[in-house]
Amino acid sequence: xxIHLDQPRPRGRGAGTNPEHRYTRIGRSPVDDGWPRxxxxxxxxxxxVTAETAKSIISRNQSPDVPFEQSINPYxxxxxxxxxxxxxxxHARLDLSPGLDFETKLFFxxxxxxxxxxxxxxxxxxxxxxxxxxxxxxxQPIERKLKxxxxxxxxxxxxxxxxxxxxxxxxxxxxxxxxxxxxxxNLLSVSVSLTTLDDDLKRTLEPRTASxxxxxxxxxxxADLGLKPGVLAAPVIPQINDREIEAILEAAxxxxxxxxxxxxxxxxxxxxxxxxxxxxxxYPDRAKHVMSLVQQMRGGKDYDSAFGTRMTGTGPFATLIxxxxxxxxxxxxxxGDDRFELDTSQFRRPTRSGDQLAxx
Numbered sequence: 001x002x003i004h005l006d007q008p009r010p011r012g013r014g015a016g017t018n019p020e021h022r023y024t025r026i027g028r029s030p031v032d033d034g035w036p037r038x039x040x041x042x043x044x045x046x047x048x049v050t051a052e053t054a055k056s057i058i059s060r061n062q063s064p065d066v067p068f069e070q071s072i073n074p075y076x077x078x079x080x081x082x083x084x085x086x087x088x089x090x091h092a093r094l095d096l097s098p099g100l101d102f103e104t105k106l107f108f109x110x111x112x113x114x115x116x117x118x119x120x121x122x123x124x125x126x127x128x129x130x131x132x133x134x135x136x137x138x139x140q141p142i143e144r145k146l147k148x149x150x151x152x153x154x155x156x157x158x159x160x161x162x163x164x165x166x167x168x169x170x171x172x173x174x175x176x177x178x179x180x181x182x183x184x185x186n187l188l189s190v191s192v193s194l195t196t197l198d199d200d201l202k203r204t205l206e207p208r209t210a211s212x213x214x215x216x217x218x219x220x221x222x223a224d225l226g227l228k229p230g231v232l233a234a235p236v237i238p239q240i241n242d243r244e245i246e247a248i249l250e251a252a253x254x255x256x257x258x259x260x261x262x263x264x265x266x267x268x269x270x271x272x273x274x275x276x277x278x279x280x281x282x283y284p285d286r287a288k289h290v291m292s293l294v295q296q297m298r299g300g301k302d303y304d305s306a307f308g309t310r311m312t313g314t315g316p317f318a319t320l321i322x323x324x325x326x327x328x329x330x331x332x333x334x335x336g337d338d339r340f341e342l343d344t345s346q347f348r349r350p351t352r353s354g355d356q357l358a359x360x
Contacts, residue, residue, distance in 0.1 A: 057109065057119060063307065071135075075143075077102050083274060084206075088274060140169055141169075236265065
């Protein structure tokens with residue numbers, strides 16, 4: 001794998017490259033045409049947003065590593081631009097790159113509301129908490145205009161259906177009215193992903209996300225609703241942000257968090273290329289050391305997808321991180337990740353025009 005450091009990173013984006021995806025049949029190589037090029041001459045890449053007609057809206061989870069069974073992703077691709085995002089390789093299924101394409105070529109499911117209502121009205125549907133924003137954050141910048149996430153929340157409230165949200169977007173504060181009603185009925189849990197408290201690191205690692213201060217503000221707002229919001233310290237990256245574990249949990253607890261979890265850096269498929277490029281650009285002095293530690297926690301590879309260890313890794317360094325996290329949890333009064341224990345008994349199907357009345 002070759003990393004071309006002479007290629008400037010587009011302004012406001014996390015990835016510095018657009019690597020070929022694992023399904024491509026076309027190879028590309030950069031060529032120096034002799035023309036001088038300055039970083040400031042590279043224009044900011046625009047975001048394109050395309051409507052997508054989805055066939056279904058609720059995804060079922062079969063992984064034993066995550067504590068939920070159902071999720072909804074209103075969007076594909078994510079403008080937040082987090083360079084470490086494990087969802088980047090999913091763009092390969094669209095014949096797009098997990099690099100810059102993932103954060104600039106976005107898709108929204110325009111029929112999400114229709115599909116969700118059809119699923120909830122199915123007589124065979126069994127009510128279980130639905131999680132919003134697992135693969136792509138449901139509160140990314142384009143949600144401010146499209147409001148698909150808000151429409152889904154309003155429908156779930158009408159059906160008295162429990163919902164959990166994981167986000168790093170401050171746009172969630174727009175929906176406090178709906179979230180408050182859900183919280184009052186024990187139908188809501190919210191967790192905030194907090195990667196770093198360092199604004200400079202945040203700007204390169206996850207350029208279009210809310211600031212650390214903004215995410216702490218979200219935690220305080222959720223606590224004001226009567227929730228015990230969770231904080232997810234993720235991902236933990238050795239020699240980049242692992243030193244912040246205790247500080248992140250302390251700040252989150254002070255902001256009202258009641259639970260905490262963490263996930264070790266995961267580098268499936270093309271993501272390892274995107275992340276290695278970011279390391280070489282931003283931390284050339286320690287890039288080899290970081291990847292050496294990553295491989296020590298992944299059985300000598302960049303990534304090991306085995307259930308049971310893919311979230312936390314193996315080996316001495318992984319054990320050290322796990323022990324530090326548990327000590328910090330106890331110190332700051334944070335429980336384990338229990339945000340999905342919500343009330344399913346209130347689920348109901350509201351009467352709709354055209355419903356067939358039962359014969360008496």
